[in-house]
Amino acid sequence: MLELSKNANTAAEHLRIYYLDWLRVTAMLILVFFHTARIFDSLSPFYIKSNQTSVFLNNLIIFVNQWELPVFFLIAGSATWFSLEIRPAGRYLKERFYRLLVPFFFGVLAVVPPQLYFVLKTKAGYHNSYWQFFSSYFFNIDPRYPLGGNYSGAFEVAHLWFLGVLFIFSLVLLPFFLTFKRNESKKVSDGSLNGGRLVVLSIPIVLITVLTHALLDWSFLQNPFIYFIFFIYGFLLFAVPSVNKAVVKNRNLIFASALSSTLLLFFLISLGWNRGVSGSVILGTGSYSGLTQKIIYEVVNGFNMWFLMLCLLYLGQRYLNVRNRLLSYLRGAVLPIYILHQTFIVAFGFYIVRLSLNITQKYSLIVFSSLAASLLLYELVIKRTNLTRFLFGMRLKK
Numbered sequence: 001m002l003e004l005s006k007n008a009n010t011a012a013e014h015l016r017i018y019y020l021d022w023l024r025v026t027a028m029l030i031l032v033f034f035h036t037a038r039i040f041d042s043l044s045p046f047y048i049k050s051n052q053t054s055v056f057l058n059n060l061i062i063f064v065n066q067w068e069l070p071v072f073f074l075i076a077g078s079a080t081w082f083s084l085e086i087r088p089a090g091r092y093l094k095e096r097f098y099r100l101l102v103p104f105f106f107g108v109l110a111v112v113p114p115q116l117y118f119v120l121k122t123k124a125g126y127h128n129s130y131w132q133f134f135s136s137y138f139f140n141i142d143p144r145y146p147l148g149g150n151y152s153g154a155f156e157v158a159h160l161w162f163l164g165v166l167f168i169f170s171l172v173l174l175p176f177f178l179t180f181k182r183n184e185s186k187k188v189s190d191g192s193l194n195g196g197r198l199v200v201l202s203i204p205i206v207l208i209t210v211l212t213h214a215l216l217d218w219s220f221l222q223n224p225f226i227y228f229i230f231f232i233y234g235f236l237l238f239a240v241p242s243v244n245k246a247v248v249k250n251r252n253l254i255f256a257s258a259l260s261s262t263l264l265l266f267f268l269i270s271l272g273w274n275r276g277v278s279g280s281v282i283l284g285t286g287s288y289s290g291l292t293q294k295i296i297y298e299v300v301n302g303f304n305m306w307f308l309m310l311c312l313l314y315l316g317q318r319y320l321n322v323r324n325r326l327l328s329y330l331r332g333a334v335l336p337i338y339i340l341h342q343t344f345i346v347a348f349g350f351y352i353v354r355l356s357l358n359i360t361q362k363y364s365l366i367v368f369s370s371l372a373a374s375l376l377l378y379e380l381v382i383k384r385t386n387l388t389r390f391l392f393g394m395r396l397k398k
Contacts (some may be wrong), residue, residue: 017078017082017238017321018320018321018322018323018327019316019319019320019321020075020078020316021327022316022322022327023075023312023316023320024071024072024075024331024334025327025330025331025334027068027071027072027075028334028337029371030064030068031068031338031341032337032341032345032367032370032371032374033060033064034060034061034064034065034068035159035342035345036345036349036363036366036367036370037054037057037060037061037363039345039349039353039363039366040052040053040054040359040362040363041053041054041057041058041061042058043061043062045151046151047115047116047118047119047151047346047349048118048119048122048346048349048350048353049353050349050353050359050362051353052353052358052359052362053359054359054363057359057363059266062266062269062274063262066262066265066301066304066305066308067305067312069162069227070227070305070309071309071312072162073166073169073227073228073230073231073234074230074237074309075234076166076169076170076231076234077231077232077234077235077236078234078235078237078238080092080170080173080231080234080235081177081234081235081238081239083095084177084178084181089174089178092170092174093170093171093174096167096170096171098390098393099335099393100163100166100167100170100393101163101164101167102390102391102393103160103163103335103339103391103392103393104160104163104164104167106391106392107160107163107339108157108158108160111160111339111340111343112156112157112158112160112343113137114130114343114346114347115158115342115343115346115347116133116137116153116154116155116156117130117133117134118347118350119151119152119153119346120133120153121350122350123153137155138155139155140153140154140155141154142154142155147161158342159338159342160339162338163393165224165227166231169224169228169231173231173232173235177235180239181239195246195250197246198246198253198254198310199257201233201306202302202306202307204229205226205229205230205302205303205305205306206298206299206302206303206306207302208223208225208229208302209223209226209298209299209301209302209305210295210298210299210302212225212226213298213301214291214294214295214297214298215291215294226302226305230309237313247310247313247314248314248317248318251314254307254310254311254314255311255314257303258304258307258308258310258311261300261303261304261307262304262308264300264304265297265300265301265304268293268296268297268300273293273296274297332383332394333375333383335393335394336374336377336378336382336383336392336394337371337375337378339393340374340378341371341374344369344370344373344374345366345370348365348366348369348370348373349366352365352366352369382394
């Protein structure tokens, strides 16, 4: 068994595409900046909110939100292809269980509750200790939001919904992926797709954004249907060589489409055509008034998500496909930092927003302290023992 594990790890390293690791690490670091910005935005509720708000951070959130979670799911789909290249289905599912479900349940039990405690501490008249709060937390379930999302202090899974949804995707799509690898992967062309076909690949994303956001106004769990498509596309990115080649060949079209759709998206926001957010809050003035506006906005939104993703893939292939010690260190830290970072942001943010500082100083202080605390806990505790590595979804030491 040890020899088999060693051979699998050697094969995995041989197959490794380093720019995917860099994209994952970069996206994780940006997520710290993104979630800290949520404290100072005027777009939506969060666990901790500052009385000071920033138009710049509003727009940063909107832009990062276009590609941040899609890139995580796309990379996860790509990792599935590489994993199934060296592992049978049974070992793949076992790995998914240990790498996703174990840290999900541990995080919901131990890492998430402090975030909701600080929510309650912001409310006047709440003076319970943390242990008083914790003793009733798991029984305090809002039937309207059984998994959370309303930032009320009731039970929720918080940002760890990503791990649970990713496990479900892996489980549901495994038969399709295995069938594809057995049959279809041998038939695909080794040429490259033209630019028109890259545009066609955006259609499923556009249709889902229009259906769920414009017609149904669905926001549950960040709309998993969109991320379902990105997960499949991530798998196909390496299962079908022509897709990756098309990204390089059509880079001018990709950058032009990403830039134009981003500018158009923010122009529509300035008119007030975006969903659920007043245009005056972000860029300008306007009123959100009709189904036609919703549909137009969501068409541009879905198109923009896809071409921003293709931009990142090209930039990664072009500039980030290198291995060094920093990457070797950070790729092991990504999952623990993901699990920890938001709790530190909320905890530090609770105290820092009360200081007599400007927004830039508060924002910088929360980002630095949260990232430093996450890295220190990873370095000094989590990576040191097999128990903590197991709880945080890391590979065990031999």
